[in-house]
Amino acid sequence: MKRKHVFTAALIFCLLLAMAACTPNEPSQPSGSNESSGGELNVLIVSDLDPLEPVFQEFGTENGITVNVESIPYAEIFDTIEVRLGAKESSVDVLVADAPLITNYAAKNYLCDISSYVTEDSLNRITEASLAGGTVDGKVMALPLYSSSVNLYYNKDLFDEKDLEYPSIDPEDRMTWEQVVELAKQLTYVNDAGTQIYGLTFEQIDTPYQLLPLSQSLGATQYINDDQTSVDGYTNADAVVEACQFYYDTFNTWNISPKIDGAESTGYFTAGQVAMFVGGSWQIASMDDADMNWGVAPHPYFEGGEVVTPTGSWYMGVSNYSNNKETAAKFVEWLTTEDEICQETYDIMQNLPCNLSVLEGIQNDPANEGTVAALNVYEAMNTAVARPQMVGYEEWQSVMQETYSDIKNGADPKTALDDAVIEIDSLIAKYQQ
Numbered sequence: 001m002k003r004k005h006v007f008t009a010a011l012i013f014c015l016l017l018a019m020a021a022c023t024p025n026e027p028s029q030p031s032g033s034n035e036s037s038g039g040e041l042n043v044l045i046v047s048d049l050d051p052l053e054p055v056f057q058e059f060g061t062e063n064g065i066t067v068n069v070e071s072i073p074y075a076e077i078f079d080t081i082e083v084r085l086g087a088k089e090s091s092v093d094v095l096v097a098d099a100p101l102i103t104n105y106a107a108k109n110y111l112c113d114i115s116s117y118v119t120e121d122s123l124n125r126i127t128e129a130s131l132a133g134g135t136v137d138g139k140v141m142a143l144p145l146y147s148s149s150v151n152l153y154y155n156k157d158l159f160d161e162k163d164l165e166y167p168s169i170d171p172e173d174r175m176t177w178e179q180v181v182e183l184a185k186q187l188t189y190v191n192d193a194g195t196q197i198y199g200l201t202f203e204q205i206d207t208p209y210q211l212l213p214l215s216q217s218l219g220a221t222q223y224i225n226d227d228q229t230s231v232d233g234y235t236n237a238d239a240v241v242e243a244c245q246f247y248y249d250t251f252n253t254w255n256i257s258p259k260i261d262g263a264e265s266t267g268y269f270t271a272g273q274v275a276m277f278v279g280g281s282w283q284i285a286s287m288d289d290a291d292m293n294w295g296v297a298p299h300p301y302f303e304g305g306e307v308v309t310p311t312g313s314w315y316m317g318v319s320n321y322s323n324n325k326e327t328a329a330k331f332v333e334w335l336t337t338e339d340e341i342c343q344e345t346y347d348i349m350q351n352l353p354c355n356l357s358v359l360e361g362i363q364n365d366p367a368n369e370g371t372v373a374a375l376n377v378y379e380a381m382n383t384a385v386a387r388p389q390m391v392g393y394e395e396w397q398s399v400m401q402e403t404y405s406d407i408k409n410g411a412d413p414k415t416a417l418d419d420a421v422i423e424i425d426s427l428i429a430k431y432q433q
Helices: 009-022 047-063 074-086 099-107 128-133 156-161 177-186 208-217 238-252 262-270 281-289 325-337 339-349 356-364 372-382 393-408 413-432
Strands: 040-046 066-072 094-098 150-155 196-202 274-280 294-297 314-318
Touching: 040 047, 040 074, 040 325, 047 066, 047 074, 047 325, 047 339, 066 074, 074 094, 074 099, 094 099, 094 325, 099 314, 099 393, 150 156, 150 281, 150 372, 177 196, 177 238, 177 274, 196 262, 208 238, 208 393, 238 393, 238 413, 262 274, 262 281, 274 281, 281 372, 314 325, 325 339, 339 356, 356 372, 393 413
Parallel strands: 040 066, 040 094, 196 274
Antiparallel strands: 094 314, 150 274, 150 294
């Protein structure tokens, strides 16, 4: 996702204690809620998904049940899940889950293994990378509602000013990071108005979602050991150090990237102060609103390395404390794998789908030739790699964001990563107890 999670552990702990004090022997229930029965399904979603409620109700109509949808604002959804599933409430049958938190939810027993409920045919309808994002130790814990991808956008006017050829949108002509740097050096200058122009920036300057492909392209495949007990030797592996050195160099050696916060990066690009922008398709509206003359190219990779693009978004899973798991799993399967339903949700949300039929439909539509939509479909089916599955991902991400920020501001990459490993290991030790 493109926003940072806010984890208010102290608040959650206090709320859990209060619930336990009120009902020491039974899971707490929210005021006025109804526990699921055979004819009722309670679905907990983030408010971003409100436009899909009519689709949810279709399932209820088709199956003769009542679908109760509870919508929670993004800023509150993660705390809500921690409090209610942490209290083992049975008032939630189906819940939304952000991709990198699925392993953590599985470890906490928030999610039910739905492998036995979902058919092989249904699983074969979604992309391999998306299915992997919801699978933990071979068990299907959640299925993807939709996904995401990231591209390299560029300002055509700045390229024209320097008489540079536009990058190709063809994935077969994908640029390497080495080529991007050489272009960015030529596009870093002070213009006639005295404004500093930079060659390159990331939309999410210090967030793993967009920065992980750097180390993944160089060969990093995991960031924690198999036992999920330590990140030492993984989060600070050679490939990660090399990737962070590249990241350091963009800000401190080549000076092709502005030392700004992620909240400022889109504005820098749309204002014409950055020539190339690594960002998601969700920023196209911002570019159009700014009346930019922009183009798009495939996400870069390192010469001799793997082509890797980010992926992952909201998943749907079944609560381990639901009294209606079979119906809940049927709903999740129907919503995330049925071709017609996935087409309907795509038509409503316009987010990158995970369903192969819908993806192929976008790809084969002549109207989409040479567009961002077609490029993102290609990436979803060929280059997408899910974020690492790990217990304590939230803690890992928080420390890594600080680490990336430190490196951006001049910290030695190897030292910063070694320090991060020590901090992360201390934070995830609680999951071994």
